[in-house]
Amino acid sequence: MLLEHVLLSVHVLGSIVFVGGSAVATSLFPRYAPAAGGEGRSRDVAVALHRITGGYAAFGLIVPLVGMVMAGVQGRMGEIWIIVSMALTAAAALLLATQIYPRQRQALADPGDGDPARLRRLSMLAGFYNLTWAIVVVLMIARPGSGAGA
Amino acid sequence: MRLLRIAAAAELSTLLVLLANLLTVHAKAITTLCGPLHGVSYVAVIAATSLASSTAPNGALWRAFIPGIGGLLAQRALGVRRG
Numbered sequence: 616m617l618l619e620h621v622l623l624s625v626h627v628l629g630s631i632v633f634v635g636g637s638a639v640a641t642s643l644f645p646r647y648a649p650a651a652g653g654e655g656r657s658r659d660v661a662v663a664l665h666r667i668t669g670g671y672a673a674f675g676l677i678v679p680l681v682g683m684v685m686a687g688v689q690g691r692m693g694e695i696w697i698i699v700s701m702a703l704t705a706a707a708a709l710l711l712a713t714q715i716y717p718r719q720r721q722a723l724a725d726p727g728d729g730d731p732a733r734l735r736r737l738s739m740l741a742g743f744y745n746l747t748w749a750i751v752v753v754l755m756i757a758r759p760g761s762g763a764g765a
Numbered sequence: 766m767r768l769l770r771i772a773a774a775a776e777l778s779t780l781l782v783l784l785a786n787l788l789t790v791h792a793k794a795i796t797t798l799c800g801p802l803h804g805v806s807y808v809a810v811i812a813a814t815s816l817a818s819s820t821a822p823n824g825a826l827w828r829a830f831i832p833g834i835g836g837l838l839a840q841r842a843l844g845v846r847r848g
Contacts, residue, residue: 616767669816673768683801692797701801705808712812713826 619688621696626681630752638748640667641715641741642659644735648719658723665719672711679704695760700751707747715740773836775806780833798847810836817843840846 647660679701686692718737779799786795814829814836825842829835 672812673816676768676805676812679805683805687798693802701804705804706811708808712808712815716815 619685622681622685626678626685629675629681631680633671634678634748636671637668637675637711638741638745640671641711642721642738642746644668644719645738645741646736648722648742650731650734650736651726658726659720661723665716665723668711668719669716669754672708672716685739691762694758694762696754696758700754703747703751707751710740710744710747711730715744766813766817766840769810769817769836769840769843772806773812773840774810776803776810776836777833779803795821801822807832807835810839814839 644661645668647655647657647664649656649661672709680696683692683701686694686697691697715737718733718740722733722737768796779802782799783803786792786799811826811829814825817839818825824840828838828842831838
């Protein structure tokens with residue numbers, strides 16, 4: 616019982632701090648990334664947000680790992696809400712690793728001549744990323760298909 | 766890049782355990798444990814490679830998508846570029 620409480624605490628704390636941090640950083644990056652004619656834009660802030668996006672997401676790996684250990688301990692691995700959550704988590708991780716992070720790097724390396732379409736696309740991708748986590752949280756709370764009746 | 770090294774090792778070893786289990790005892794406990802672990806390590810390898818290849822894109826990221834040995838190939842591609 617104590618073990619499960621510790622695992623759940625690490626799982627929730629990790630999702631708030633690490634996943635939440637990277638989600639906020641992805642959302643704010645397009646606002647501060649260098650672009651032509653932008654007021655209040657700062658390359659230093661954008662670089663920091665870029666590092667938070669990647670670094671916090673890497674530490675965020677602890678969240679699905681602990682979640683899977685918990686599901687295994689409780690014998691819930693086959694329940695549909697866990698499987699869908701794992702698929703969504705994988706999708707979010709791939710979206711961040713293959714789209715958002717490289718595009719941020721590109722925007723920093725080559726600010727371009729005021730190409731707002733690129734930053735708008737980053738905003739859109741950040742929205743998808745955050746939406747995925749919102750769905751996962753709803754799944755974690757509603758637990759559809761849970762054998763224990765939530 | 767320690768994350769990539771760990772994830773690559775986990776990716777290959779969990780796949781080997783899964784295949785060995787498939788060929789021999791078919792223990793359900795091993796499948797439910799190693800299956801998701803393999804999935805996470807596969808995604809982690811891709812993410813770690815994306816974080817590691819900090820300059821111009823090279824072949825490392827696409828190698829990371831190869832199942833099982835993608836992590837090792839990506840490490841090699843990144844190492845070659847450095848050295």
